[in-house]
Amino acid sequence: MSTQDASAETEDAQTEPSTGSAHQDRRMREKRERQAERDEQAQADAEAAADEEAVQLKVFRYDPEVEGKQEPRFDDFHVPFEKGMTVLDALIYARDHFDSSLTFRHSCRQAVCGSDAFFVNGSQRLGCKTQLVELEEPVRIEPLPHQDVVKDLVVDMDHFYDQMEAVEPYFQEKEEDLPDAEGLEEQRQSPENREKIKMSSRCIWCGACMSSCNIAAGDNEYLGPAAINKAYKFAMDDREGEDLKQHRLNILEQEHGVWRCQTQFSCTNVCPKDIPLTEHIQELKREAVKNNLKFW
Amino acid sequence: MHEHDVIVVGAGGAGLRAAIAAQKAGADTAIVTKLHPVRSHTGAAEGGINAALREGDDWELHAYDTMKGSDYLGDAPAIETLAQDAPEDVIRLEHWGMPFSREEDGRVSQRPFGGLSFPRTTYAGAETGHHLLHTMYEQVVKHGVQVYDEWFVSELAVTDHDDPEDRTCHGVVGYDVQSGEVAGFKANQGVILATGGPGQVFDHTTNAVSCTGDGQAMAYRAGAPLEDMEFVQFHPTTLPSTGVLISEGVRGEGGILYNEEGERFMFEHGYANNEGELASRDVVSRAELTEVNEGRGVNDEYVHLDMRHLGEERIMDRLENILHLAEDFEGVDGLVEPMPVKPGQHYEMGGIETDENGETCINGLYAAGECACASVHGANRLGGNALPELIVFGKRAGKHAAGEDLGEAEITTGRTDETEPGEVDSPVSLGAVDSSDEDAVADGGAVTGESVVEQAVDAQKQRVEQLLEKDDGVQHAEIRERLQKAMTENVNVFRNEEGLKTALREIRKAREDYQDVYVDDPSRTFNTDLQQTIETRNLIDIAETITLGALARDEFRGAHWRQEHQERKDDEWLKHTLISWDEGSPDLWYKPVVLEGENKTYEPKERSY
Amino acid sequence: MSQSYNRGLVEDFGRWKEFSAGMWAWIFHKFTGWVLIGYLFTHIAVLSTATEGAATYNNTLGGLEDLLIVRVLEVGLLAVAVFHILNGVRLLMVDLGVGLESQDKSFYVSLVVTAVIVVASVPTFLSGVGA
C-alpha cells in the first residue's frame, strides 16, 4: 500500500540531500546505534518517572530519511504530569528530555499562531489549548489526517495555504484611489456589521477544520471550511460594497466552493476558535441563491 | 542563489509592512521567514495600537507621553516620527480591511491605556495584533510579494571591512527547514531585519518560542551595535503558570489589582496615587513583586486582577478573549473569580541601532520592529506603542530600502565624535570563546556582492555540517534552560550587582558548554533540533548584552532598577548604551540621547503617575 | 521539495469511530438516498406490469406481497424512507440556518423517531402475509 510508495520514494530521497556522501551514511548508522542505547536510557528514566504521576503519550513518528522511521510507528513517552499541563507542554517535555528529534510545529503557546493542530485521541485539537486532564490515557498524538506528513507531527500545509489564498482574501480597494497622507479618512462601519464578521475574523489558519472535513479529504479542490469562512469575512463586510460582494459570491459559487459542503459539522466541532463554520457556509449558500434569483 | 531587490527577514507586523512598502515603491521584494507569516508573534498582541486620531488629541501629546514614558531615554526625532505617522498608517490599515472595534457612529474605537494622557489606543477586540498581522499578510498576498516561509536565516552576508560603517550587507544566508538546503539570498538594494524580540532569553515570558532574538544577534555579529539592551519590559499581568499575557486592556477598562489581603495596593500602598493600576508597566510590575516579597502575595507568588465588576456584557464585548485565555491556560473563569497574575518578560526596548529611517550603520542593512531600536521606547515602552512602531518604521525602512527619499535622518548611527567609550567590570571574560569560527563577517577579500553571499553560504554549510557531524556532547536544551533560569533569577525586575555578575558567569559557562554542543537528530528534513541549537547561540549573545548593559548602568531608569542605585542620574546617564561585537568581544560605548524635537526640547521631568 | 509520506488508506483505517454525529448523518443520508432512488426504479418497473393487463398486475403485486422477504424489505424501505425524510427535514433546517447548535441532537432525534415509527408499523406491514 502507500507505505511501500513511501519507502520507494525515500530511496532517492536519501541520496539527494547527502549527495552520496559515505560520511553521512556512517553517521546515520552510528546515530542509530546510539539511538538504541538512549532509547533504553529514556525508557529507564521514564519508568522511574512513572512512579510519580506520569502521562503516557503515544506519538506518531516518521522521517523519510532516517532508517527505522521510514516506516511510520508510534513511540511511547512517559511524561511527569504537572497541574495545568497541555498536550504541547508534554510534547516539549518529551522532546527536551527524551528525544530531541521529536518534531512538531509550535510557537506562541497561547492559541494564536495556529501552528500546533494535531490529531489527538481521534480529534483535531490545538496542542497548546488542550489540557491533558481532559484526555483519556494513553494520549495518542498524530499529525493532522488528510495531509501529507513531512516528519513526525509536521504536515505539509501548502495546499491549505493555497486554498486560503484562492478566495482573494484582501480588500480590493485600489491603492491609487486612496489619498496619500492628509485627507485619508477612516471608513465608517456600524458596530453591528463589525459584530457580524467578528467570529469569522478569528481564524488562526490552523487547518484543523480542513483536516476534519470528509469532503475536503475526498476533493482536493474543495475550498474547505477555513477558506470559505475567510471569504465570508470579506463578503459580509459592508465596507467593500455591493459589486465586490457579487464578485466574492461568484468565487464561492464555483463548483468546488460552497456547494461542496455537505453540512457534516465536523469543522465546526473542531475549530479551536469556536467559529460557527457550517453556519457561515450555509449563510453563503443562501446568499448565493438569493443573488442568482435576483439575476433571473 | 535567490536574488531580489529587497530582502525582508521576518514576517511579523514590521516585516510585512516593510515588504508592502518596498514592493509598492517598485522594488522586487521577498520575505524570508522562519515561520509562516501568520504564525508570527505579532498575532499575540491584544490591547491595541496608539494613534492620535481624534479631536482633542494630537501627535504632540502622543510624543510627549511617549517621551515621558521612556523616562527621557527615547530619541525625540524617532518618537515624533512615530506620533506623526501613526494616525495615517492606522487609518491605512483600516482601509486595508482591518476589523477595528467600532463606536456607535461607525468610527474606530479607542480606549485608555497606561501612561497615556488621552484614550488613543485603537483596538480590534482584545486581539488587535491578530487582526493587524492577518490584514497585512492579506496585502502581501495581494501585492504578490514572494514569501519564503519556513526558511531560517542564520547569518548576514556582509563585507569584511575593519570598520563596521564601511561594511555593506549584500544579503542573507537561509536554511530551508523543510529540506535542509542552505541557500543564499542576494539583496540588490537592502536587507531589512524584522525578526522580533528575544523574549526566550528569560523563562517566564509572554513571547513565543520563536522569539529568540536571531536578527539582533546576527546584526550584532555582523558589526551593527545593539542599543539599550538592558531595558527589558516586564509586563505586570501574565498568568503565573505559562506566562500568557492578560492584556493591559483589562486595567484600561477598569480592572483592579488586589493583594492577598484584598487591598487595592496600587493606591493603598502608595505606588501610584494618581493612576493606580494604569501607571506605567515598570511601576506596576515592581509594585506587584514588592507585594509578593513583603509577604502579601497570593500563594507567595502572584496577585489578583479582578474584572468581575465590569459586568458580563462589557467583558464579552471588549475583553472576550481574556476570558478564554484565563480559562484555557490557567483554568480560571474571569467572570466569577479574580485572575492570578504576576510580572513576566514582555518586551525588549533595546535592539539594533537604527535611525528614524530604519537604517543601521552598515550600508544596506535595515532593522524595524521589536528587533530594532530607533529609539522610540527608551527606558520603558508604553502599552500600545509597539504596534504603531511596527507599521511606521516598517514602512519607512521598506521605502528607504527601495530607494525612496525620506530626507536626511536626524539620528546618527555608528560611532561619531559625540560617542564616548564605556567600561564595565566583568567577573569573567566576555564574547567568543574561540573567535576563529565565530566571526560572521566574510573574509578573504570578497568584492562583488555575489561572492560575499557565496562565502557566507559556504561558511554556513560548514557550520551546519559540523553541528550535524558531532556525535556527542551537550544538547542545546540543557544550555538554554540553564541560561533562561539564570537570567530570570538575576536580571529580572529587581537587579543588583552581585546578581548581574552571577548572570555573567552563567552566560560564560553557557558559551563554554556551547563549544561542545551537538545535534542529535541526523535528519535533514525539518530538523528543529538543529534550528534550535543555532537559536540558542543567539540567545547567549543577547543575554550577554542585556546583562552587560545592566551592570554598566548604575542608575534606576524606566524598566531598569538597580538596588544600589535608587535614583535616575540625568547628569551622567542621559545616554544610550551601545555594545558592538568587536572581533568576537563585546565593546561598550555610549551616545547621547536626542531630546531636541521639531518644535521643542523635552526637559527631563520626574516620572510620577 | 521534501519527500512526504502520504498516509493514503492507512489514513482512513479505523477512523470510523472518530466520526461525529454530523458525519454519520451524512453517511446515512447518502445511503438512504441511494436506496430510495434504487427503489423508485424498481417500483416503476413493477408497476409497469399494469400495461400488461389487470391479471398480471394483480398477480405480480399479490405474489410479491405474499413473500415474507418482500414484507421485511418493505419495513426496511420504510425505515430508510422515514430516516431520509426526518434527516432531510433536519438538513433543510440547517440550510435555513435554524438550530445549528443542536444539529447533533436533531440527528439523534431522527434516529429515535425513525426507530419508533418503524417498530410501530411492523404489525401493519407484516399483517396478512400469505393471506
Added chain:
Amino acid sequence: MAERYSSFDRGGTRWLLQRITAAFLIVVLAFHFFQLHFVTHAYEIELAGTEARMQNPAYFATMVLFLVTAAFHGINGVYNALVNQGIEGTQKTVVKWGLIAAGIVLVAQGIRVATVMAGVSIA
C-alpha cells in the same frame, strides 16, 4: 490561483431545486406511504383500486408530479454524490448524461404506466 475555480457550473440552482423538491416530497411521500400501506394495505392492492384512484385527475397529477420531483431529486442527488466523490472530465460527462437518460426513461415509463392506470388507452 483563483483561476483554478473557474468552472462555470455554479451549483446554486440545482442546490435550490434539491431543497424545494425535498420539501415537496416530504408531503407527497408521507401521503403515498400512508395511502398504500395504512389506508389500503399493500396486499390488498388490485389494479381496479389503483385505476379508481388514478381516474381522479388531482390524484393523477399529484402522482405524476411526485414521480418527476422524486426522479429529479434522486438523480440529482446521485449525481452530486458522485461529483463529491471526485469524478471528473469525461467520466463526469458520461455519468451526467447517463443519469439524465435514466431519469428520462424512468419518468417516461412512469407516465406511460400512470396513463394506462388512468384508463387512457395507449396506442
